[in-house]
Amino acid sequence: MSRVAVVTGGVGGIGTEICRYLAKGGYKVAATCIASEVDKLDGWKAQWKTEGLDVQVFQLEITDFDDCVKVTAEIEEKMGPISCLVNNAGITKDGTMKKMTKDMWDAVVNVNLTGAFNMTKQVFAKMNDQKFGRIINISSLNGRKGQFGQANYSAAKAGMHGMTMALAQEGARKGVTVNTVSPGYINTSMMQAIPEDILKSIIAQIPVGRLGEPKEIAQLVAFIASDSAAFMTGANVDMNGGQFIH
Numbered sequence: 001m002s003r004v005a006v007v008t009g010g011v012g013g014i015g016t017e018i019c020r021y022l023a024k025g026g027y028k029v030a031a032t033c034i035a036s037e038v039d040k041l042d043g044w045k046a047q048w049k050t051e052g053l054d055v056q057v058f059q060l061e062i063t064d065f066d067d068c069v070k071v072t073a074e075i076e077e078k079m080g081p082i083s084c085l086v087n088n089a090g091i092t093k094d095g096t097m098k099k100m101t102k103d104m105w106d107a108v109v110n111v112n113l114t115g116a117f118n119m120t121k122q123v124f125a126k127m128n129d130q131k132f133g134r135i136i137n138i139s140s141l142n143g144r145k146g147q148f149g150q151a152n153y154s155a156a157k158a159g160m161h162g163m164t165m166a167l168a169q170e171g172a173r174k175g176v177t178v179n180t181v182s183p184g185y186i187n188t189s190m191m192q193a194i195p196e197d198i199l200k201s202i203i204a205q206i207p208v209g210r211l212g213e214p215k216e217i218a219q220l221v222a223f224i225a226s227d228s229a230a231f232m233t234g235a236n237v238d239m240n241g242g243q244f245i246h
């Protein structure tokens, strides 16, 4: 029987490719998305049929703990026990500290960090019981190095790896690995929120000379989710075109 993977933010740029490569790797995949995305998914759903991949979508408000309880139960009922969770849902609300409001801080921390807790809480003990699990936290280059105008996002993304390091120790003896992937600047709609001149200057700072592609991140995630990566836990894997080398 195929294992089940849940990908939060599974209909976005990186999320969709993660669903694709997990499904190609033999997982049945549950992608979660927020209410405003649900009605725009006809093409997205149709493409999985064309490709013959088992990817289903579930509406989830990740900041709402009770909704995480409810939707996780629904996924388990429809698809089976969850073996892999990719905490991929993320938002930005950039601004210098001078301009950053409490709402901007709360929104980013609630989705990116507390959302990851809300979902991990639903699956972690069960993964320990079933003696197999993969938690993969999608963090960011900017959680590694900090980014001007992103105190909220950098804090939340760095916090995700703190959670990774703690849980890696809790799951290690039970076959549950917990790892962080830290993408650099990837070619997704999130880039459209960055003013053009700033984006140009960012690309100029990437030694490889281009943005990353979602499928490059997705293939790394699929490897970490596989049996081959059983000895890898607590890691923070950079994929950023050489923008942050340390």
Ligand code: CAA
Residues within 6 Å of the ligand: 092, 094, 095, 096, 098, 099, 139, 140, 141, 142, 147, 148, 149, 150, 153, 183, 184, 185, 186, 190, 191, 193, 194, 195, 198
């Ligand atoms: N370092 C130092 N100073 C900088 C700077 C930098 N990187 N960028 C701007 N400044 C300076 C400006 O020169 C200006 O200086 P003066 O006041 O002396 O003229 C000042 O900061 C501007 O400050 P403001 O508060 O007025 O800034 P702003 O409102 O014009 O813009 C911003 C701030 C919204 C953060 C804008 O700089 C921006 O969008 N930056 C990009 C942030 C970014 O990289 N976001 C990544 C999003 S994608 C992502 O996060 C995915 C991922 O995981 C990688």
